Amino acid sequence: VIFKNSADASIIVAQEIAGLIRTKQEKNKKCVLGLATGSSPIKVYQELVRMHKEEGLSFDNVVTFNLDEYYPMPKESNQSYYYFMHQHLFNHVDIRPENINIPDGTVALEDLNQFCVDYEMNIKNAGGLDFQLLGIGRTGHVGFNEPGSHINSGTRIITLDHITKVDASGDFNGIGNVPKKAITMGVSTILRSKRIVLMAWGQNKASIIKRTIQGDISSEVPATFLQNHNNTTFVLDEGAASEL
Numbered sequence: 001v002i003f004k005n006s007a008d009a010s011i012i013v014a015q016e017i018a019g020l021i022r023t024k025q026e027k028n029k030k031c032v033l034g035l036a037t038g039s040s041p042i043k044v045y046q047e048l049v050r051m052h053k054e055e056g057l058s059f060d061n062v063v064t065f066n067l068d069e070y071y072p073m074p075k076e077s078n079q080s081y082y083y084f085m086h087q088h089l090f091n092h093v094d095i096r097p098e099n100i101n102i103p104d105g106t107v108a109l110e111d112l113n114q115f116c117v118d119y120e121m122n123i124k125n126a127g128g129l130d131f132q133l134l135g136i137g138r139t140g141h142v143g144f145n146e147p148g149s150h151i152n153s154g155t156r157i158i159t160l161d162h163i164t165k166v167d168a169s170g171d172f173n174g175i176g177n178v179p180k181k182a183i184t185m186g187v188s189t190i191l192r193s194k195r196i197v198l199m200a201w202g203q204n205k206a207s208i209i210k211r212t213i214q215g216d217i218s219s220e221v222p223a224t225f226l227q228n229h230n231n232t233t234f235v236l237d238e239g240a241a242s243e244l
């Protein structure tokens with residue numbers, strides 16, 4: 001779906017998420033959301049906060065699982081995805097702290113594998129993801145599933161692609177300060193979500209969006225695996241859609 005601008009598009013995406021939360025509330029069920037960081041979802045979170053404050057949208061039944069986190073990364077660092085999520089969403093709504101799940105950038109190296117296994121298990125035990133929000137990196141990554149990521153991959157530690165580090169260098173005051181690794185949900189974790197919305201804004205995403213939607217399905221562009229998911233929508237602005 002192509003919108004004139006990201007502001008209009010973000011409101012539609014926020015409305016879908018709010019609708020899902022309310023539908024689950026009516027049935028007394030939890031709503032399990034997979035959430036993303038980066039600049040792309042910021043306006044969606046703004047709109048959800050507005051709906052909470054002005055329209056009484058409650059997050060009391062919401063359980064969240066974030067896609068990824070840099071490794072290593074202290075929670076309190078303003079570069080952490082933990083910090084980002086609290087700043088943009090969690091601090092402003094009535095979500096229960098125990099319902100927030102974000103990969104932990106402080107886990108000891110020897111405990112990482114178990115942490116990743118547990119993260120997958122926690123998603124499963126929550127009933128699976130009802131909705132997964134995604135951005136896309138210029139490498140074609142979703143979460144931090146960089147080129148080479150297998151379709152069957154689960155939550156794990158990965159090495160960041162050079163292009164991803166270049167794109168993150170502004171947040172870290174130079175590429176040398178960007179963490180080399182990250183914990184990310186896997187491709188299979190994402191593909192098991194019942195509904196997926198991938199958002200991309202601006203001309204600098206146009207070429208990876210063309211490869212993602214019109215290119216061959218391949219682990220060289222992990223986002224192409226979404227082509228075979230039966231309930232995925234790509235929400236684009238005119239810039240991101242300009243090469244389609």
Ligand code: GLP
Binds near residue numbers: 136137
């Ligand atoms: C980071 C995140 C991704 C995100 C991507 C794009 O690498 N790990 O989940 O989709 O950046 O970021 P932006 O939305 O700022 O373009």
